[in-house]
Amino acid sequence: MIASSVTAFSRETIKKVITFLESKQCNIIYGDTDSVFFTIPETHFSEIDSLYSHDKQLHYSESIKKSIEFTKQITPVVNSFMEQETRFPFMKMAYEKVLHPSLFLYKKQY
Numbered sequence: 001m002i003a004s005s006v007t008a009f010s011r012e013t014i015k016k017v018i019t020f021l022e023s024k025q026c027n028i029i030y031g032d033t034d035s036v037f038f039t040i041p042e043t044h045f046s047e048i049d050s051l052y053s054h055d056k057q058l059h060y061s062e063s064i065k066k067s068i069e070f071t072k073q074i075t076p077v078v079n080s081f082m083e084q085e086t087r088f089p090f091m092k093m094a095y096e097k098v099l100h101p102s103l104f105l106y107k108k109q110y
Helices: 002-023 042-051 056-086
Strands: 027-031 036-039
Touching: 002 027, 002 036, 002 056, 042 056
Parallel strands: none
Antiparallel strands: 027 036
């Protein structure tokens, strides 16, 4: 019973985080009880698109850098939101990785 309560609480918290990220114009790719994969707002790529349209490799490289930068900036904002919603300061989301390119076929297989 305790395990299912923890899982249910985590699932509800992730749903709130997903809604929060969507309010920041992020596109949610995948969410689970303990993780969220998303793309950053397209507007962050406008300058990269115009500067590096001639060089695909450089475009990818700069896009990844921009994604990492955005994610590192939004992580403490998400954590503050989570603390406000749950009143648990020990629950934190952590930046782990940028996947580019990536393919999601099934749950938990990325």
